[in-house]
Each structure stands twice: as structure tokens, then as C-alpha cells.
Amino acid sequence: MLYTARNLRKIYGERTVLRIDELHLEEGIIYGLLGPNGSGKSTLLSLLGFLETPSAGTLWYRDKMINNDPKILLSLRREVVLVDQHPILFSTSVFNNVEYGLRVRGIAREARQRIVEESLDLVGMRAFMHEKRHQLSGGETQRLAIARALACAPRVLLFDEPTASVDVENQIGIENIIHTVHQEKKVSIILCTHDMLQTSRLAQETIFLFDGRRSASTHENIFSASIEEHAGQPWAHLAGDISIPLNTALRGPVKMAIAPNAIRIMAEQKDMADQGTLPGKIMQLTQEGTHIRILVDVGIPLSVRIKKQSFQDAGICIGDAIRVQCPSHGIQILGEDQAQRVPR
Amino acid sequence: MSFFTDSFFSALTLMRDLDPELVTIVGVSLKVSFSSTLLAAGLGIPLGFAVGIKDFAGKRGVVTLLNTLLALPTVVIALFVYSFISRRGILGALDLLYTPQAIIIGQFLLILPVVATFTLSAISRIDARYRRTAMTLGATRFQTALVILREARFGIMAAVVAAFGRVISEIGISMMLGGNARGFTRTMTTAMALEYDKGEFVLAVALGMVLMSISLFINVILNVIQGKGNA
Known part of the structure; x- marks a missing residue:
């Protein structure tokens, strides 16, 4: 098993942003993490990337229980790389950015040169090798961030909404890269998004999150509403004069989801x-x-x-x-x- | 008017001929200023970095203290150092009073808060994603710190240059702790004050022009650094 989590909690101040009772992720699979904003997707990715430690609960990686030993966390981070939603590039050349993960691992210069070129080839950015970071567009930055992660030869790649801020052309390109990396490099991928179509195109398994918890399916049409009674019938007032009759014993402000299929x-x-x-x-x-x-x-x-x-x-x-x-x-x-x- | 132009042209002659006294004074000034800046950078950059990057109880207090120390008058620092290195002070046996070392100590205390505060400010402005990115790419804590330092390098360099500009032009510490001894602790500013007292303006004007040139040079460097930082 790649990851196992039990009673995983992440608390910021007095707010519990993630509470996963049970999670099992297998190796070699593309997982889609689906959920609306604030559902805890990015927090879960940070925990799975060993960038943050859980406030409570237990996390296993490849059947080894994770503790807070900095040396162990460092060795794990060298197997799992996270590509951010809005990746930031170091203020240097494209080459140096991709080379960074190799340099911190003490890889020899000749090997570094070869790996950087291969990684840039994979994302179709070899021609940009000597460009400076500020000369790149948003889509190129995202592809470069993927190349930088790939150069580290990770066992697991975590993507936090990789196509959220790119145009359609780059979106297709990035999805193809993810697919190729999974097929050719046999890398396990956990992809966090709120695009259900993207998940259906890329992921073999889907995990739904809502309000920090796992949920059976993704919720759509989420609205804040106020339930009030009119002529003995409870009505949910969504906005303006939009009201929907419903069958509930609740009264007052609620958050509700309306299933698109229903x-x-x-x-x-x-x-x-x-x-x-x-x-x-x-x-x-x-x-x-x-x-x-x-x-x-x-x-x-x-x-x-x-x-x-x-x-x-x-x-x-x-x-x-x-x-x-x-x-x-x-x-x-x-x-x-x-x-x-x-x-x- | 002719008095000013006469002094100005005589000063230019002194500079052209590399007058030995002028050269000695500028040399002493540069030596003590470079030394104190180097020491302040050596301690102030790590201090500012540590305060900027770590969250600890009392951090706001430390930042407030550093900001307050920025406004410390040179004469207060000179008095404080004097109380330690004068014959009656606990470091009196080291015979530091009226030496270049005494000026360096005073100037070091003057600009340590400048370097630390400006470094802290530069570090605080660095995007948190740099740290996270370095970590996920497998950097150790030290390597991650280097990434942050590298990204803040223009701000830190500006801090050091500004600190040098502060010490090269100060007079209180140099006068009170250096004693303005000719060829030994006489700096550009103390020499200018002395020449003014004597009513001799030629050397004072020449030194003033050198000081202004250094100031201009520092500002050009600062502009270049800031320009690179914004690129």
C-alpha cells in the first residue's frame, strides 16, 4: 500500500480543516482528489507530500509509520514531489530550476545535464533551457514546474490543480504529460482538482472530499440558504426570491447541495x-x-x-x-x- | 563667492595630486567603515534571517526593539561604548579608547540594527512558496535556508550598502571614540569638523567632495541592486 491514513486530522488554530477517518492509496495508480474549494484537498496533499505534519492520527507510507523525525521526512520528501497550483520558479534560468532537485541530492554534473535535458524534453520545453524565469508564460511555468519535479525521479507525484490557471491548449498538454509520465515512468499520481471531467479523463480512482471529510460522492450546486416555514411547508431561500420547497425539520441558516441528477x-x-x-x-x-x-x-x-x-x-x-x-x-x-x- | 571657488579649485588640486594627508584620512575612513560593515553584516544578516524566518514567542518584541535601535543617536552609542572601554570601564585594560578599533566597535553597534532590520524585512517579503518548493524538491533545512537567502539577496545587499553609507558619514562615534588623532583615527567627517573649526576650508571641501562621491557611488550601487531585484 502506498499510503494508509487513520484518523488523520489537521487543525489550524481552533479550526479542523481535515478529518480523514480511513484512507488507502495503492501504488501505480492515478488518484483524483475531487472537492470544492475549502474541502481540504490541498491540506491532504501537503500531508501526503510530507510538507506538513498531521495534528493527530497516523499516516503510513509504503507500510512504514511516519513520525516527525526530520531525517526520515527528508528522505520521504525525496520520493514524493508536489507540483503547486501556482508554482513559483527560483529567480534563475530554466536549467537551474530543473537542476535544483538534482543538486540538493548531490547528483554529478554530467548526469544532471542529461536528466535536465530529458525532463525538459518530456514537457516540450528544451528550447527554453537557457531562458530566465520571468520570460515564461503561465502555461510554460506550469510545465517547467512539472519538469522540475520529474527530474527528481519521484515515486509519487502530487498535483494541486495543475490546470487551474492555464489556457485550454496548455491544459491538454499538461494532461498528456501526466498521462505519459504515469504510463512510461510508472509514477503514482495523486491529482487534486475540482474539474470532474479532468478526473474522469485521467484518474483511475476518485476520492471525494467535502468540508475536510471523505464523502461518497462530490457535492455540486452548493448554496447557503435559510430554511423558513410558509403555510406549514419548509422552504429554502437561496438568494433573492429563489425558494425551493423541501422536507426537513431544520429551520434557519444551512448549507445545502442539490444533486444535478435529481x-x-x-x-x-x-x-x-x-x-x-x-x-x-x-x-x-x-x-x-x-x-x-x-x-x-x-x-x-x-x-x-x-x-x-x-x-x-x-x-x-x-x-x-x-x-x-x-x-x-x-x-x-x-x-x-x-x-x-x-x-x- | 571667490572664497568658495578658491577653496573648490584648491580642493580639486589636492585630489588631483593625491595629497598624502587627504589620502590617509580617506584610507582611515574606508578602513573603519568597511570593517564595521563587514562585522555588522556577519552578525546582522543571520540575526535578521533567524528573526524573519522563525516564529517564536516575543518575536514582535524583538522586531520593535530592532526598529527602535535604528533611531539610536551616534553620541548615545559612543557614550555607551566609552563606558566600557575607558580606563575606568570593564574593558579599560584592553586600551581600545581612541583607536580605530574603538570606532569600529561603535559603528558596528550603530549599523547592526540597520542590517538586521533590513534583512528581516527582505526575508519577510519572500514568497512562502520558495520554502515549500525547496522542501518538496528534497532540500535539507540548510539548503532551504540558502534558497530563501538567495531570493532575498538583493534586499540583503541593499541593507549592507545602506549600512556602509550610514557609517562612512557619521561623526559622533568617530570623534568621541576615535579622538580624531592625525594619521591614526582621523576620518573624513572628523577632519572636516576640525578644518571647519580652524577656518581652513580647502581640505574640508576636498573631503566633502570625496564623501559626496562615495555617497553617489553607494546610491548608484543601490539603484543597480534594486533594478536587478525588480527584474
Whole structure:
């Protein structure tokens, strides 16, 4: 087993940002870490990269329990390299940046030259070898950071949202590099992102995180809402006059997620306002295998996922006015710390 | 007006002819200033680095103290050092008073907070990702510290240059601890004060021009350093 974690906690001040009860990651696999901002993905990567130590719990790496011995942590860091979301390059040449990990390992100069050239070749940046860092674009910086990590010949590569700040062309290039590295170098990869499509393209296994905890699936359509009762029916007020009926004993401020698969789409008809539906407009359509993802503007953006057949039957297209219905069973209350429970 | 122009042209002649007294005074000034700057850099850079990079209880107090010491008048430092190295002081037996070493000690105390504070400031401005990047690439703690120092090098160099500029132009310490002994502890500033007292302006103007040239040179270096830092 590459990593095993039990009761892993990371606490900053009085805030617990990560609480993983159980985690098992195998060697040689690309894992996708999926979750919204603030779900603890980057914190988990820092722990797996031995850049931070857990506040509580136990972490095993290749069946060895990790303690805080600086020498052991250094030897582990020389096997696991993290590529940041916004990598920073040392204020020197491209060559010296890629060479850095080799120099600190005491690799001979001739070998360093060869490895740097190979690593730059892998990311298609050999021509930039003698450029200065400030001459590089965002995408080139990201690719250089990958080359710098690859030069260290890591057993594990950790990527923190590697394509979050690059254009589509570089995004495709970086995904290809990750795929090639995994195939040719047999490197284990843990890729943190909130792009589900990217995860489905690259990862063999997916781990979902939400609010610092592992979750069964990723949550989408997360909103802050206030649950209030009108005519004996609890309604979640999302923003402005957007309200959704739901079945809950909670009242007050909550955080809720609406499952895209549960949302129903209907053609705009008269007298539907009273039936708990929301008027909206189709903004974007994306194919996801056998499903179609529809971005609907209901005053706030709402992501809906329906079967391709249902989409064809509905006969809708971009710009169409529609109505959406969010059934109670598709709504999950995530944060209820400030809400009150009423007897039903 | 002719008095000023006469003094100015006579001073230029002194400089052109490399007047032995002028050369000796400039030599003493440069020697003590370089020595004190070197010592202050040797201690101030590690001190500023350690305070900048580490989180410890009382850090804010240390930073406040260093900032306060920046404003310490030269005469106060001279008095403080005098109390230690005068015949009645605990270091009186070392016979340091009215020697170049005494000036160096005083100037060292004057600019130690300058180097430490400017280094601390340069280190604090360094992006935390440098440390994290060096660590994930397998650097030891020492190698990581070197990366941070390297990234802060322009700020640290500016600190050292500014400290040198401070000591080359100070007079209180040189006068009170050096004693302005001719050919021994007479620096540019103390010599200028003496010449002024005597009503002899030619050497004073010549020394003033040398001092201004050094000051200009320091500022050019500072500009070059800052320009590189911003590149």
C-alpha cells in the first residue's frame, strides 16, 4: 500500500480543516482528489507530500509509520514531489530550476545535464533551457514546474490543480504529460482538482472530499440558504426570491447541495409557479458520456445532469426558457451548525 | 563667492595630486567603515534571517526593539561604548579608547540594527512558496535556508550598502571614540569638523567632495541592486 491514513486530522488554530477517518492509496495508480474549494484537498496533499505534519492520527507510507523525525521526512520528501497550483520558479534560468532537485541530492554534473535535458524534453520545453524565469508564460511555468519535479525521479507525484490557471491548449498538454509520465515512468499520481471531467479523463480512482471529510460522492450546486416555514411547508431561500420547497425539520441558516441528477427539467408552461418550480434559461450544454450536463440560470447558476435520451425527448436547446424542479430527495443539508431542529 | 571657488579649485588640486594627508584620512575612513560593515553584516544578516524566518514567542518584541535601535543617536552609542572601554570601564585594560578599533566597535553597534532590520524585512517579503518548493524538491533545512537567502539577496545587499553609507558619514562615534588623532583615527567627517573649526576650508571641501562621491557611488550601487531585484 502506498499510503494508509487513520484518523488523520489537521487543525489550524481552533479550526479542523481535515478529518480523514480511513484512507488507502495503492501504488501505480492515478488518484483524483475531487472537492470544492475549502474541502481540504490541498491540506491532504501537503500531508501526503510530507510538507506538513498531521495534528493527530497516523499516516503510513509504503507500510512504514511516519513520525516527525526530520531525517526520515527528508528522505520521504525525496520520493514524493508536489507540483503547486501556482508554482513559483527560483529567480534563475530554466536549467537551474530543473537542476535544483538534482543538486540538493548531490547528483554529478554530467548526469544532471542529461536528466535536465530529458525532463525538459518530456514537457516540450528544451528550447527554453537557457531562458530566465520571468520570460515564461503561465502555461510554460506550469510545465517547467512539472519538469522540475520529474527530474527528481519521484515515486509519487502530487498535483494541486495543475490546470487551474492555464489556457485550454496548455491544459491538454499538461494532461498528456501526466498521462505519459504515469504510463512510461510508472509514477503514482495523486491529482487534486475540482474539474470532474479532468478526473474522469485521467484518474483511475476518485476520492471525494467535502468540508475536510471523505464523502461518497462530490457535492455540486452548493448554496447557503435559510430554511423558513410558509403555510406549514419548509422552504429554502437561496438568494433573492429563489425558494425551493423541501422536507426537513431544520429551520434557519444551512448549507445545502442539490444533486444535478435529481433535478427535473420541464418546458415552460403556465401556472407552474405554484408547484415549487423555478423559471430559468439554458446557458450551456456539455456532453458527459451518456449524459448531458445543462447549466441553467435560475437567478443563480444551477448544474443539471440528465440522460441523453431524456435530453433528446425534451427537445430543448441553449437559450430556451424552462422550469426546473428540485425534489426533496435530491437536496442534502451539509452544514447545519447554526440551524435549529423543530418537532415534526 | 571667490572664497568658495578658491577653496573648490584648491580642493580639486589636492585630489588631483593625491595629497598624502587627504589620502590617509580617506584610507582611515574606508578602513573603519568597511570593517564595521563587514562585522555588522556577519552578525546582522543571520540575526535578521533567524528573526524573519522563525516564529517564536516575543518575536514582535524583538522586531520593535530592532526598529527602535535604528533611531539610536551616534553620541548615545559612543557614550555607551566609552563606558566600557575607558580606563575606568570593564574593558579599560584592553586600551581600545581612541583607536580605530574603538570606532569600529561603535559603528558596528550603530549599523547592526540597520542590517538586521533590513534583512528581516527582505526575508519577510519572500514568497512562502520558495520554502515549500525547496522542501518538496528534497532540500535539507540548510539548503532551504540558502534558497530563501538567495531570493532575498538583493534586499540583503541593499541593507549592507545602506549600512556602509550610514557609517562612512557619521561623526559622533568617530570623534568621541576615535579622538580624531592625525594619521591614526582621523576620518573624513572628523577632519572636516576640525578644518571647519580652524577656518581652513580647502581640505574640508576636498573631503566633502570625496564623501559626496562615495555617497553617489553607494546610491548608484543601490539603484543597480534594486533594478536587478525588480527584474
